[in-house]
Amino acid sequence: TTKRAFNFNAGPSALPLEVLEKAQKELVNFNNSGMSIMEMSHRSKDYEAVHNDAIARLKSLYSIPDNYEVLFLQGGGSLQFTMVPMNLLKEGQTASYILTGSWSEKAWKEAKLLGITKEAASTKGNAYRNIPALDDIQFSDTDAYVHLTSNNTIFGTQWKDFPLTGNVPLVADMSSDILSKPIDVSSFGIIYAGAQKNLGPSGVTIVIIRKDLLENAKTDIPTILKYSTHADSNSLYNTPPTFGIYMLGEVLKWVEEKGGLQAIEKNNEEKAKLIYDVIDNSNGFYTGHASNESRSLMNITFRVADEELEKQFLAEAKEAGFVGLNGHRSVGGCRASTYNAVPYETCKALADFMIAFQNKNH
Ligand code: PMP
Secondary structure (H helix, E strand, O other), X not given: OOOOOEEOOOOOOOOOHHHHHHHHHHOOOHHHOOOOHHHOOOOOHHHHHHHHHHHHHHHHHOOOOOOEEEEEEOOHHHHHHHHHHHHHOOOOOEEEEEEOOHHHHHHHHHHHHHOEEEEEEEXXXXXXXXXXXXXXXXXXXXXXXXXXXXXXXXXXXXXXXXXXXXXXXXXXXXXXXXOOOOOOHHHOOEEEEEOOOOOOOOOOEEEEEEHHHHHOOOOOOOHHHOHHHHHHOOOOOOOOOHHHHHHHHHHXXXXXXXXXXXXXXXXXXXXXXXXXXXXXXXXXXXXEOOOHHHEOOOEEEEEEOOHHHHHHHHHHHHHOOEEOOEOOOOOOOEEEEOOOOOOHHHHHHHHHHHHHHHHHHO
C-alpha cells in the first residue's frame, strides 16, 4: 500500500483515499468507453449521467428543497464574491456584510465595487477570534441580501447558529465547511463553495440558489455571469470542469457510505476534539487563536509558547511527516485543517506529536 502523508493542508487538501483509488482504477477506461472521463464530450450520455448524478446526490444529502437549483460553476469562491452582487444588488438597495475574516473582507470589497454596502458586524477589533453575537448584527431595511462566511479558514472560527434575516436572503460562503455537517438549506438564499476542501479537486464551484433569486436577478450583466444562464442549461451552458464534477460525485458517494452528514459531523467533532484537548490541557504551552465558543471544526489555529519554539515545532512536525501545519501566510502561527477526508488516525497522530513535543520542551 502507498504511504500517505499526514495531510493537514488548508486547500486544496486531503481527499478520501477510497475515492482516489477508484478514480485511478477508472482513469484510462471509464465505464468501458475506452477513454477517461476527461477525454469525452460534456454532451455525451456517459458524462451527462455523471453530471446529473452528482446534482441528485448533493440534493439528497442536504435535502435541498425543490425551489432551489444546484449549479456547477468555475472561478472558485472568489468569482462568487462578484457574481453575488452582480446578480442580486440593484440600484437603491444595499447589501450587508458580516465581517469575520479575510475572506469576508474580500467578498465585501467586490460588492463595494458594484453597489452600496453596509457592515452588519465585524469582529476585526478582536483579531477575528470570534463570530459576532446574533444580537450585535445590524441589518438594513434596504438590504437586497446579507452575506456571511460560514467558516473562516484563516482564523479558525465557524458559525454554529445562523442569523435570521426574515425575507432578506442570507448568502453564505461555505467554501471551507460545505458538506461537513447537516444544515437547513431553506434558511439561505444562496450557498456557494469552491470544491477544493471538502468536495473534491479545485476547479468546480457549487452554488445552491433559491429559484426566486434567479427570476428577480439583474439582467444587464454578461451572459456567463448570470446565475440564470447556468440554471437554464443545467450547468452545461459551456464546458464544465468535467473531471472535477466526476470527483465531486465520487466524494458524495463516499459521504453517503460514511453514513451521511450527521455521521460526518460526529466524526469531525471527534477529530477536532483530539487536537483542541491537547491545546486546552497544555497549561498555555499551546494557545488557540479562536474563542472557545467560535472554534472551527475544520481549521484549528494555534500558537506555540514562544516564537523560537514555534519554528522548532513546525520544523520537527515537518520532519515527522506532517504536512500543511503552517498558519496562513497573512497571520503566521500554526493551523491544522481537519476536513472531512482527514482520517481520525491522522488527527490522533498530530495530537500525540503535540503532547510529545510539549513534554520535551516545556
Ligand atoms: N472563501 C473561503 C472561506 C476560502 O477559504 C477561500 C479559499 N481558501 C476562498 C473563499 C477563495 O476561494 P477560491 O480560491 O476558490 O477562489
